Amino acid sequence: MAEADPFPNQTKTAETTPAAQAASDHAGATRSKRMRTILMILGPVAAVAGGLWYWFGNPGVVETDNAYIKQDIVAVAGEITGLITQVKVRDNQHVKAGDVLFTIDPSTFAATVQQADAQIATAQARVTALNADVAAKAADLAAAGDDLALAQANLAREKALMDKGFNTRARMDAAEHAVAVARDKIVSIRAEVEQARAELANGAQVPGVNPAIAAAQANRAKATLDIERTVVRAPADGVITQVSRLQVGQMVFPGVPMLSIVRDGSARVEANFKETDLNHMRPGQPAEIEIDAYPGLRLKGHVDSIGAGTGSEFSVLPAQNATGNWVKVIQRVPVRIAIDSKSERPLIAGLSSDVTVHVGK
Known part of the structure; x- marks a missing residue:
């Protein structure tokens, strides 16, 4: 029996003829040329298709995650001076307009x-x-x-x-x-x-x-x-909050808030958009709202109004840019987003949210 060849690959390589090698190289060159031709044709087509899709099929949107749920909060204060004799409400209680909140000594x-x-x-x-x-x-x-x-x-x-x-x-x-x-x-x-x-x-x-x-x-x-003012009533429907100062025996002074009511039906979103996002934004444009506290909840809304000044203009200490070391910072403008759809979850004032506004083209 003949012995096995210890180097079979080297033997086959050595047996490859120059004609076979030339045919293989020609086939590879043909494939490369065909691929280049395909790429030269598909590249411009894809670019044109992408541009058409972006221009006609993709609506323009602006987004921000610097947005928060806002609600009207009514501060309830006494109109006369006197001692509290009765407290009729508790924290987070829902009340109707006209419900008694607390009473003051009428003597x-x-x-x-x-x-x-x-x-x-x-x-x-x-x-x-x-x-x-x-x-x-x-x-x-x-x-x-x-x-x-x-x-x-x-x-x-x-x-x-x-x-x-x-x-x-x-x-x-x-x-x-x-x-x-x-x-x-x-x-x-x-x-x-x-x-x-x-x-x-x-x-x-x-x-x-x-x-x-x-x-x-x-x-x-x-x-x-x-005497009629010794009975303090709720001015609107809402949820009671901040009742820590409302205690029997506490002195009430005119104009000093004793509790607050978060008014029903006043929920909205205050979204702070970059000034560079406002070019195509107009009141009435549709918007989508996502609330961080409720993943998966998506509410419909629209742009109600655009703020008259940036957030820095209404801050306690407005920025003073007339200095030698000035660095330009993109400002943010508050945009009020009205909520059109009814939420299945309670909209708590101050919740963080993401807002997407469809500005169109």
């Missing part, structure tokens, strides 16, 4: 109503007294008129006697003085009557009502309104 304002009632009664009694005084002064004025007539008649008699020489100058002076006193008394009484009538007069602002009575009635109305 001080009830006393104010009683005091106003006393002021009204005093003013009414004063009006009655003035009317009686006017009537009395009218009687006094009539009596003073009679006294003046008597003094004038007496003066006439004294003058007649004086002309005949049967009278003295002293009696004439006394008669003339009596007439002057009677006239002065009439003037004084008339002045008192005018003063009383002036106090009884009605102003143009409150016709038909004495000013003193009107002032007392206004004080009573204010006190009554304060």
Whole structure:
């Protein structure tokens, strides 16, 4: 038996003829030429097809992940000063407009109503007294008129006697003085009557009502309104939050918020887009909203409005770029996105979201 060849590959290689090698090289060159031809044809076609697809088939979109859910938050404060006597709500409770939130001690304002009632009664009694005084002064004025007539008649008699020489100058002076006193008394009484009538007069602002009575009635109305304000009610439908300061015995001051209500139906998205994304953005364009807290939830919306200034313009410390070491930074503009579709999950204020706006071509 013949021994096996220890180097079979070397033997086959050595047996390859020059003609076979040349045929193999020619076949490879043909394949390479064919491939180059195909690439030269398909390359431009693919480029043109891609351009047409981008221009006609791919709608223009702008996106941002710098977006957050926003809702209207109503701060509820007391309108009067007083102590909290009852708390009717708790944190995260849903309330309807008009529901009682908390009550304030009304005792001080009830006393104010009683005091106003006393002021009204005093003013009414004063009006009655003035009317009686006017009537009395009218009687006094009539009596003073009679006294003046008597003094004038007496003066006439004294003058007649004086002309005949049967009278003295002293009696004439006394008669003339009596007439002057009677006239002065009439003037004084008339002045008192005018003063009383002036106090009884009605102003143009409150016709038909004495000013003193009107002032007392206004004080009573204010006190009554304060009693109504001791019951603080929800101004809108929403969810209660931040009730930590709402405790029985806590002092309420006008204008100091005691709790907040996140208003129902006010959810929207505030998306901060780069200024370079605003060129083709317009109100009304459709948008898609994805919320980080709810993967898979996609909401429909539209561009409601575009902010009037960048975020830096409304910051507490606006950027001052008039310096020598200035570096240009792309600004972001707040864009309000209205939510059109109803969400299956609660839209909590402050949640992060991604917004895609279809700006078209």
